[in-house]
Amino acid sequence: QALLGLGLVAAVVFTVTLSFTQHRNRGLASTLSRSTVARNSLICPAGTRPRGRINGKTICRSTVQDEKEKSSESFIDYVGRNKDLIDQFVNKGTGSRPCPATMWNSKDMDISALRANPPADLDVEFPLYISPEDLNLPVDATAEAIGEKKDLVRQLMLKHGALVFRGFESTKTMDGYRDAYKALGFSSCEDPLEGTFLRKNADKEIKFTFNQNPTHYVGMHTECTHTVGPVSGAFWCGNPASVGGEFTLLDGRKMFFDLDQDVVQRFYNKDVRIKVVGLPAGPLANVLPRDMLAGAFEGAAKVMPGPTADLMEKYDLDFFVLDDYEGVPRFGGLEPRQSPLNRHPVTGDPLWFCNIHNHARYLSDRRPNSLVEIARADVYYGDLTTIAAQDVQHIDDITRKNLHKVAMQPGDIVLLDNYRVLHGRENFTDFEGNARKHCVTWFEN
Secondary structure: OHHHHHHHHHHHHHHHHHHHHHHHHHHHHHHHHHHHHHHOOOOOOOOEEEEEEEOOEEEEEEHHHHHHOOOOOOHHHHHHHOHHHHHHHHHOOOOOOOOOEOOOOOOOOOHHHHHOOOOOOOOOOOOEEEOOHHHOOOOOOOHHHHHOOHHHHHHHHHHHOEEEEOOOHHHOOHHHHHHHHHHOOOOEEOOOOEOEOOOOEOOOOOEEOOOOOOOOOEEEEOOOOOOEOOOEEEEEEEEOOOEEOOEEEEEHHHHHHHOOHHHHHHHHHHOEEEEEEEEEOHHHHHOOOHHHHHHHHHHHHHHOOOOHHHHHHHOOOEEEEEEOOOOOEEEEEEOOOEOOEEEOOOOOOEEEOOOHHHHOHHHHOOOOOOOOHHHOOEEEEOOOOOOOHHHHHHHHHHHHHHOEEEOOOOOOEEEEEOOOEEEEEOOEEOOOOOOOEEEEEEEOO
8 A cells, every 4th residue: 555655646746747737728728719709809908918708708818928828837837836835834834823613503404494484684785885984984094993893893794794894094005904803803813724725824814815826716615614614704905906806705694595495405414525635536446446545545645745744634634536527536635524504603594504616626617717636626415425416506506696796996805704604706817017916814703
């Protein structure tokens, strides 16, 4: 098994490099095809060219970026380009306090009875936009003045789930953003993604959000894993993208009542398991025992350089070789079995509490995606069987019906309840000289 593990390490490097190169080549070919259509409908600014249409909008692309992407990037190149990301996680230099454990309260939920009695404020305004005038404050209100409204802010957050603060001069700097959330009484905790390659540190509390992969669509998810989960979070806009990049919000309480009842019941009866890391297993999966292959892959992962072993312990991962929705066998590190539903820790309201919209491979294969193969997630039922494509598509349809796009402006802060509200991000384009700069801080209260 040790020899097999060494062989798998070599196979992993080759497979990821090959699959990532193929993925980028396919994306480039698709981009060229879409650009032909866009060129006929839009003259782009100097230094850019039509790229195609995404979410109904014609997108322009920097010609400088074209030159950068003429050669395909391998996984090894990706790691080299993001060396600062890897260093910060290996060195564990954040200093933030750990996130609290996820508060699970999902047992004995009578789906039919709960859905027959929706809360009176089910269709409450979501999200709620808040201006200085709404709080009887001037536009140049200090953090201390904002903090005096913390009781009202907490009440509004509990009622609406998400608040968008806009028009406050003091929050247009990162320090002002930090001062505001501290004045409102929020205490930061470690990012649940600490130890992955997805977010860079701005400092020990504040993280840059997913700014470095503009062509990747981030689906709707909470920041709770099976083991850890911040209670709330604050997203801040320092600078928006040139085109797109809207922050997206979804009310998990509303989703519980809007999804087809049979789908909700089926998911609740079977639970889910979320795969957070994986690779194609190749032809070996049809020759050798899959348990042996999974054990070898797990053994190899434990001795890989970097934070892999820590992540395996942090997320309590089990390793399997499972077929995806197309029948392709893949290695996977899966979180423990968990409910797709939960009760709100304060109100007790039933919630759709499942990250399938972001993680399901069936969906990520059908929308803009630029993650390397090892970072591709997926979702299975709790018994490790494949979830039917029509159920995943239904969840996507109802999600898109209910999600709200927030085109954040400099200084905007979105406060959200991490149990009730799922969040995501549209793909985007930055013109030369402009860079999307969004940050997030997670809270233990």
